[in-house]
Amino acid sequence: MATLILSGSVGANGKNDPADVAKVRDRLLELGYTRVDHCKTGRESDFILIIKLIQSMIQGSGKIDKGDGKLSLHGETHKWLAAQNAPAWVKVFGESGLGWQSTGDYAESNGGYATSWLLDRLKWTGMMYRAAALIGVSNAPPLWVRECSPKLAGKNPSGHKSHETGIDVDIRLPLLPPHTNDWFQLKGHNYTKLFHFEAAKVQCQMIKTHMQSKYIFFNDPRFTDDLRLTSFEPNHSEHYHVRIKPPARIDGVYR
Ligand SMILES: [Zn+2]
Incomplete structure (x- = not known):
């Protein structure tokens, strides 16, 4: 079962607890989003871009033009990254x-x-x-x-x-x-x-x-x-x- 349990938000204007950032980064890497491999703080532009990418694709957009780059605790982006059918790259x-x-x-x-x-x-x-x-x-x-x-x-x-x-x-x-x-x-x-x-x-x-x-x-x-x-x-x-x-x-x- 896919699992992603966090204590708070990550990404743009997120709480960015280092343990949470590491969990999200590792999940993104597991899914194939190699751009985030160097990310540690959750404020890196690559990290925020990939959160926006996920937010755009789950809304059916062909461009990275949706979402705010913030993964909110128990929000849609969080649920999608924890999903059994999370979008891998x-x-x-x-x-x-x-x-x-x-x-x-x-x-x-x-x-x-x-x-x-x-x-x-x-x-x-x-x-x-x-x-x-x-x-x-x-x-x-x-x-x-x-x-x-x-x-x-x-x-x-x-x-x-x-x-x-x-x-x-x-x-x-x-x-x-x-x-x-x-x-x-x-x-x-x-x-x-x-x-x-x-x-x-x-x-x-x-x-x-x-x-x-x-x-x-x-x-x-x-x-x-x-x-x-x-x-x-x-x-x-x-x-x-x-x-x-x-x-x-x-x-x-x-x-
Ligand atoms: Zn085309």
């Missing part, structure tokens, strides 16, 4: 599973990481897509998973506007034979020539059903208007951008 770069594959053709430090929430749902969605495609789609490529969030979380140097908090992922479109194993960007987007419409339809259906997605940005009008699977957003004609919702919390021991 995990590597997606180079990984693959049934029905999905990281393309690995970008800088790992820039987009190779995400929350465990996202990775778990990719795994589940990939499996469900694989099963559905076996029955209904020929020459179905995997979900081509590209950039998520930076290794250290926070600002994404490649210029993505969100992607800071590990709940966003870009997925390249499936292509028709002979390009089943390619994921190149369709130039001057043409939805009829190389685009594997049937595979994309099942992919988006599975993402919508199994990924607890908040939205899928993808601009093919058949997907936005007829199928109502995706929403229009500028610059999303050549990939899907998926943002997930936080899960329901499964409480651990926090008091």
Whole structure:
């Protein structure tokens, strides 16, 4: 059972009892937030940034723009860090599973990481897509998973506007034979020539059903208007951008 018992608040304007700070730091390190490894006082900017990161992702924001950087005793942030399904920071770069594959053709430090929430749902969605495609789609490529969030979380140097908090992922479109194993960007987007419409339809259906997605940005009008699977957003004609919702919390021991 995940456990995080504290005596007071930590972080920005917190009481910051050294024993509490150490417990929170160790829990954050256990979850993969390596930025806090040097933190001892609870007032370090890296420590406060990671508290804000947690506060932003648990509110479903793709940017570090929520929260006050303070973990209040028995408050939401505290409960989430003690939770059985606390958001860990995990590597997606180079990984693959049934029905999905990281393309690995970008800088790992820039987009190779995400929350465990996202990775778990990719795994589940990939499996469900694989099963559905076996029955209904020929020459179905995997979900081509590209950039998520930076290794250290926070600002994404490649210029993505969100992607800071590990709940966003870009997925390249499936292509028709002979390009089943390619994921190149369709130039001057043409939805009829190389685009594997049937595979994309099942992919988006599975993402919508199994990924607890908040939205899928993808601009093919058949997907936005007829199928109502995706929403229009500028610059999303050549990939899907998926943002997930936080899960329901499964409480651990926090008091
Ligand atoms: Zn994106």
